Amino acid sequence: MKHLLVTGGAGFVGSNFVRHVLETTFHRVTVLDKLTYASSRLVLSDLPPERCRLVVGDVTDAELVHSLVADVDAIVHFAAESHNDNSLREPGPFVQTNILGTYTVLEAARAYGTRLHHVSTDEVFGDLPLGSRTRFSEQSPFNPSSPYSGTKAGADLLVRAWSRSFGIRATTSNSCNIYGPFQHVEKFIPRQITNILRGARPKIYGDGRNVREWLHVDDHSRAVLTILERGRSGETYLVGTGNEHENISVLRTILRLMNRPEDDFDRVRDRPGHDARYAIDASKLRSTLQWTPRHDDFEAGLRSTIEWYRRNEPWWGPGKSAVEAAYGEREDAPADGS
Numbered sequence: 001m002k003h004l005l006v007t008g009g010a011g012f013v014g015s016n017f018v019r020h021v022l023e024t025t026f027h028r029v030t031v032l033d034k035l036t037y038a039s040s041r042l043v044l045s046d047l048p049p050e051r052c053r054l055v056v057g058d059v060t061d062a063e064l065v066h067s068l069v070a071d072v073d074a075i076v077h078f079a080a081e082s083h084n085d086n087s088l089r090e091p092g093p094f095v096q097t098n099i100l101g102t103y104t105v106l107e108a109a110r111a112y113g114t115r116l117h118h119v120s121t122d123e124v125f126g127d128l129p130l131g132s133r134t135r136f137s138e139q140s141p142f143n144p145s146s147p148y149s150g151t152k153a154g155a156d157l158l159v160r161a162w163s164r165s166f167g168i169r170a171t172t173s174n175s176c177n178i179y180g181p182f183q184h185v186e187k188f189i190p191r192q193i194t195n196i197l198r199g200a201r202p203k204i205y206g207d208g209r210n211v212r213e214w215l216h217v218d219d220h221s222r223a224v225l226t227i228l229e230r231g232r233s234g235e236t237y238l239v240g241t242g243n244e245h246e247n248i249s250v251l252r253t254i255l256r257l258m259n260r261p262e263d264d265f266d267r268v269r270d271r272p273g274h275d276a277r278y279a280i281d282a283s284k285l286r287s288t289l290q291w292t293p294r295h296d297d298f299e300a301g302l303r304s305t306i307e308w309y310r311r312n313e314p315w316w317g318p319g320k321s322a323v324e325a326a327y328g329e330r331e332d333a334p335a336d337g338s
């Protein structure tokens with residue numbers, strides 16, 4: 001039985017990982033989370049207190065992080081500011097949490113010789129041309145576009161440097177877009193589902209031709225635990241499914257599954273610097289650690305996610321209006337080219 005420190009464990013991806021660890025191992029978990037707007041205590045409230053403890057605090061607080069790391073066998077680092085649109089409005093918190101937070105975690109891992117897994121994104125590699133068949137691999141150069149992806153790339157480089165120069169036992173995963181229950185309503189899929197549930201029209205940026213690769217959050221948690229248990233120190237693993245779709249096609253599927261006409265949406269102003277396409281070559285993770293996604297039917301995953309948002313309005317409802325008000329300020333201008 002091990003004791004894990006999970007930073008950002010009250011957010012979308014981190015809380016799913018905590019749940020997965022409690023369901024599939026005998027480990028104990030301490031969650032360190034600042035409980036920003038993107039998180040909620042509710043996501044952890046039904047977990048057994050003797051196996052899951054929440055410490056409310058900031059990952060940049062070195063004294064706190066050191067005191068927690070002193071007591072654990074491994075750290076899994078999810079804590080981040082995670083939304084591209086917010087990073088374009090106000091980059092400061094992204095630099096603070098994503099770069100200084102990762103530095104703080106690395107220094108604690110170095111001080112105590114603690115195993116670390118760092119959770120990152122495919123966005124560090126920039127984007128790929130639309131219509132190309134190329135994919136990101138572990139060797140792809142970093143070429144981030146937004147303050148969010150720039151700070152995640154900075155964090156990944158710190159992990160590589162601490163690994164090589166100080167010999168800390170660290171792995172990194174870079175995942176494609178993740179979806180599923182408990183995702184904040186600011187993100188693409190939950191925003192569109194909850195707009196429809198509220199009787200509002202979904203909003204697509206620009207022409208909707210941008211391509212994302214989609215992974216169910218349960219499969220991401222299985223990948224992270226696999227890498228934590230069997231990954232090689234110093235290595236990076238890309239996590240993906242091959243499930244690539246244009247945004248407009250994802251939106252039309254959601255509209256169809258929710259019994260709405262497939263053209264019942266608004267085109268709004270495009271995101272500045274909007275990445276065209278992400279695509280992952282996950283063959284290293286598949287062949288060396290035998291990970292495979294179980295939710296490979298994307299439409300079935302969307303259907304169950306829609307059902308989850310339909311049943312859990314008390315979870316997402318209170319924050320929805322503020323998110324839409326903030327989007328409204330940007331989107332009131334007409335879509336580019338219209």
Ligand code: NAD
Nearest residue numbers: 008010011012013034035036038039058059079080082178
């Ligand atoms: P999220 O915004 O839902 O959750 C982030 C969590 O971190 C929240 O609980 C928040 O309170 C916490 N946090 C933020 N700042 C903190 C601070 N200073 N100190 C302590 N806690 C803090 O984000 P998410 O989608 O769950 O993403 C989690 C991780 O996964 C991030 O590192 C992100 O880069 C990575 N990732 C996400 C996706 C995706 O599609 N969602 C894809 C690839 C990688």
Ligand code: TDX
Nearest residue numbers: 082083084121123177186187188191203204205210247
């Ligand atoms: O209302 C919208 N309309 C729209 O067309 C929103 C919110 C988004 N979009 C587009 C922008 C993107 O092309 O949908 C796509 C997905 O947008 P997001 O959900 O904001 O995700 P993305 O920018 O691709 O980044 C996500 O995947 C990588 C996560 O938010 C990151 O945390 C992760 O690292």
